[in-house]
Amino acid sequence: MEEPKLRKDAVRNRERLLAAGRAVFAERGLDATLNDVAHRAGVGVGTAYRRFANKEELIDAIHIQQVEELERILTTALAEPDPWSGLVFYLEHSLAIQAKDRGMAQVLSGQFAQPRRYDWGRDRLAPLLNKVADRAREAGLLRDDVTGTDLILLQVALTTIASTTPNSIDANEPGDISQLYRRYLWIVLDGLRPDRDTTTLLPVPPLTTQQTHTLLGSASHE
Amino acid sequence: MEEPKLRKDAVRNRERLLAAGRAVFAERGLDATLNDVAHRAGVGVGTAYRRFANKEELIDAIHIQQVEELERILTTALAEPDPWSGLVFYLEHSLAIQAKDRGMAQVLSGQFAQPRRYDWGRDRLAPLLNKVADRAREAGLLRDDVTGTDLILLQVALTTIASTTPNSIDANEPGDISQLYRRYLWIVLDGLRPDRDTTTLLPVPPLTTQQTHTLLGSASHE
DNA sequence: ATGGAAACGGATTCTCTACATCCACTTGCT
DNA sequence: AGCAAGTGGATGTAGAGAATCCGTTTCCAT
Numbered sequence A, B: 001m002e003e004p005k006l007r008k009d010a011v012r013n014r015e016r017l018l019a020a021g022r023a024v025f026a027e028r029g030l031d032a033t034l035n036d037v038a039h040r041a042g043v044g045v046g047t048a049y050r051r052f053a054n055k056e057e058l059i060d061a062i063h064i065q066q067v068e069e070l071e072r073i074l075t076t077a078l079a080e081p082d083p084w085s086g087l088v089f090y091l092e093h094s095l096a097i098q099a100k101d102r103g104m105a106q107v108l109s110g111q112f113a114q115p116r117r118y119d120w121g122r123d124r125l126a127p128l129l130n131k132v133a134d135r136a137r138e139a140g141l142l143r144d145d146v147t148g149t150d151l152i153l154l155q156v157a158l159t160t161i162a163s164t165t166p167n168s169i170d171a172n173e174p175g176d177i178s179q180l181y182r183r184y185l186w187i188v189l190d191g192l193r194p195d196r197d198t199t200t201l202l203p204v205p206p207l208t209t210q211q212t213h214t215l216l217g218s219a220s221h222e
Numbered sequence C: 001a002t003g004g005a006a007a008c009g010g011a012t013t014c015t016c017t018a019c020a021t022c023c024a025c026t027t028g029c030t
Numbered sequence D: 001a002g003c004a005a006g007t008g009g010a011t012g013t014a015g016a017g018a019a020t021c022c023g024t025t026t027c028c029a030t
Helices: A008-028 A034-041 A045-051 A055-079 A083-100 A102-108 A119-138 A148-164 A180-192 A209-218 B008-028 B034-041 B045-051 B055-079 B083-100 B102-108 B119-138 B148-164 B180-192 B209-218
Strands: none
Touching (some): A008 A034, A008 A045, A008 A055, A034 A045, A034 A055, A055 A083, A055 A102, A055 A119, A083 A102, A083 A180, A102 A148, A119 A148, A119 A209, A148 B180, A180 B148, A180 B180, B008 B055, B008 B102, B034 B045, B034 B055, B055 B102, B083 B102, B083 B119, B119 B209
């Protein structure tokens, strides 16, 4: 193994940069500059570029942590005894995170698509998410024409609202809007339940997992 | 009135530029360049800048046409005898247009927010859209906690999917994905109907029209 | 038909912005 | 103490889009 072992201050600065990166990318999205991140970390730009070859690499490092976070959420969702509650738990938490983390939302929605860069994360999360959907569907709590990939796409759609909304300073103030996405999440959830008079026959088939990943991993917007 | 009356070739070129602008902005979104548009119009850049002071002004001119188009759709929706069909008609058509016109989607979703620039259009469409929603709700065909602003926000969310999807050349080819957004539209529509066993109490109140316009008219993303 | 105002084309200039490097100086480690 | 490792931030570079300028062409009123 090649472990050049960093000096103590180098390790400390790497840590600071990661934390600052999370904060800056969360607030301003992934077009923030490595200079911005360095400043926030209280460190020179040169240092930033010695610790991470470029912005991509820093984003990758952060992305790994975030995938692990989502993995924990999915695991918890699967541990939930009621499959529907598990599904709701996942969507609520995943969206809550993305509402506060613009950068993460960008990666997960494929709006920062470096062609195959984030496949690793998707490959890791997809099976768990599919299990969440399958479990609910097989229990008769989720309409039977809906799959795990549908949850991804719906999440992408709702994330738009979550990130359009300003992150209020005080979420209790009247007129606070930071939770607005939850309103639409619950409308969607009602649309996903099977217990209704008439469930509409959906006009288009769902995507395969593969198609979904291709779509989100290669689309480039603005 | 001040009508400097343009020369015949100038009028023709203005027309070409408008058409080219619609095409280019539809395909590539609003970050396309006036140079791009000029090229597509078969016209020099200089000409483009003589006919339209800058990109903004061209976009404005196009935007006016598009608002009128939406107005016609809303009017037709209101003429529909069944209020629910009217609502569906509006969403289907509006989304279909935005799926093919990335630029329009950007303006309507507030992703190209020049602070108060597009208020005119919103002010003009909002009352009609509210009427569409009210009519359906009062007929008991739309859940009674849902308003016109909800339709706007849901539309914004669904537009994300519509514009993430590549505009297929041939919409009949198997594996075509250009209609995918309709799948989620219909899930949402099922969530909007009142005829179900349990309608969930929504966790957040709807936005006022004013709030919605502020939100979409000032948010900056990308 | 003709003269001159209007319009045209597109190479060119201007302005920004982000990325990345370089090197004189400082710090941590043995 | 000594030196490799690390640091800061001014500076260089590159690329992209906006807009202009001016020599040439086109329109149209007389």
